[in-house]
Amino acid sequence: MGDTKNTFDAIVIGSGMSGGWAAKELCEKGLKTLVLERGRDVKHLKDYPTTNMFPWEFKHRGQVPYAIAKDNPIITKCYAFKEDALHFFVKDNEHPYVQEKPFDWIRGYQVGGKSIMWARQTQRWSDFDFEGPARDGFAVDWPIRYKDIAPWYSYVEKFAGISGNKDGLDTLPDGEFLPAWDLTCIETHFKEAVAKNFKDRYVIYGRCAHLSKPEPIHIEQGRGQCQTRNLCQRGCPFGGYFNANSTTIPWAEKTGNLTLRTHAVVHSIIYDEAKGKATGVRIIDTNTKQSTDYFADIIFVNAGAVNTNLILLNSTSKRFPNGLGNDNGLLGKYFAFHNYRARISASFDGLQDSTTEGGRPTNAYIPRFRNVYKQETDFLRGYAVTFSGYHTSSTDTSGFGENLKNNLMADAKPGNWRVGSQCMGETIPKVTNYVSLDKTKKDEWGIPQLNFSVEYDDNDEKMIKDFIEQVTDMFARAGFTDIKATDSKQAPGLDIHEMGGVRMGKDPKTSLLNEWNQLHECKNVFVTDGACMTSTSTQNPSLTYMAFAARAANHAVELLKKKDL
């Protein structure tokens, strides 16, 4: 047993999107909670160094200097790794990992994690998603259905603040919404063209975690109305979008029950054979390299999909020689992601007399329309489609001298509209796609390096082909021209939606977690980040992680009260 100063009611590993929620729920319900964060603290407002910088104040006007890009080729591929936010991203050379097969692993190691830089897109799952594996014969059946998580979607949406329209679609359940901003002219045009030409395809407002109109709860959190700067990745001076730093962590702190321990990377979860449960967590101070053990009755593993797998794999004991809870050998396996390879761009010569005014931190979204009610194509599942557009304007920069100067000073000339769509494809989790621990390589703290053996399959290739065909057709019918499709052939990872490895399921023989996100074989350990996902569907996943975390944390407290843990 540990000394009292290292003993808590609960430990949460990770302070990001889902860990912040676990911490908030556990603290609010009265549990003395230790949150372990491997990176530095990032206090809301105080630690957003670039948030109020004007474009001309960035030395390189946003570009990443060559020396940084050269040393860090993987993170440089990430769209958000620019001069204004690169301090929130993990550098390749500081955190090496192994790629048995190529995987671009994008990480943010600080309080708030990637909730600082995320794109804030939020959609609920429906039973078309939860029933996917069972109906289509892949992975394992989810141990829950929509009705189990629906109240928790409502719960987290109200607290986080989600802007959206009630669209009335069975494929994408409506939520607790703050007002939506306008759709743009081009989105309305595209929406009408799609509705005219297709049934069951809907162009809707992209639901997003922004305070279009704060409710009293948000004011109480100290957050204000989104001012549509679209600089969210820097952290927001208005608290206008959801991140852990502005919302869940301060709320947890307010309870007086939170202890936040930064610069603490988790080595392993301590399992007590005699007690038959986990009793604590071993951390390594990232600065001093000193090891410390912390103890608690319940442990929430929210280190991010990949690192949660790593921690559990590294938590070996006589009882669990292959990783905590890993009797069936499936820990790390059935790892999946979102297929983001396909993109389409086009032009539109209509709507010449219209444009938009002001800013808006979201775009449009088309929920999955393939294989929804039945299997129809030569691939399983399907893809969501993002849609965005803008009215171009240009300045003539030909020539030099007074002519050029005059052109630069003149009003920009409006041109055509440019539009684009991105594929978000569901990938099928397979036993052959996995993460594992390298047998010899260790990181700076003596923790085994993570190895990726994940790749695309034939289903992904067919889906890309279908996306290109279908969206090209939809674009053409909307009168878009110069339609160009690209397959980026990027490695998995840049979707930043990696999931699985510690999947939920009904049967301990074929899954790691039960319906309450508890490890089947070690019930006081909970996993509610991306690692728990049995399938990936076609939604931006963070909202679902928040809902799982809140639901599991409340269940954990109930179990503790009943002395079931």
Next chain:
Amino acid sequence: MNRRHAIRTAFIFSAGAALLPSCLQKDTTTAIDLKNIVVNSEQQKMLAQLTATIIPTTKFIGAAEVKAYEFTLMMVDDCYSPEKQKLFTDGLQQFDKLVSTKYGKSFIDCSNDQKTAWLTAIENKKDIPGDVVQFYQTTKQHTLQAFTSCKQYMVDVRKYNMVPGPDFKGCVPLKKKVA
């Protein structure tokens, strides 16, 4: 004192003849700290004149006021690969060498007409070696960048607003320019 300052300013910013003794040209010290590329003070002066010729100062500020040549050198120094940096500095050397061959003097000493003719030839890529075109296009790109991203241009000319506010109008009439 004021008149000499004005003449020196005119010398640096305008495409005029050299009015001052040549020793003054060697007085210019390195304006910025370069870590990877080497550009001497003569070349920096040439670059300053080139950028000022591309975007002159009129009633509104130009390349000179936004220190476009310094910005260009800094961007090449910080953001370019060694291979692309070499292309730039080679192109820079070639640029002035070719001017000397064609007009018998350096770019700085050319008349307005000669400078215009020279840059026009480069813009048209007419009988100009690739590395000189590349050097010019890089310089022009960063001159445009320095100018169009400066506070005065963004705010006064393009009405840039970093905080658009909570309201968004999805579809408004495009304001037509009044003739």
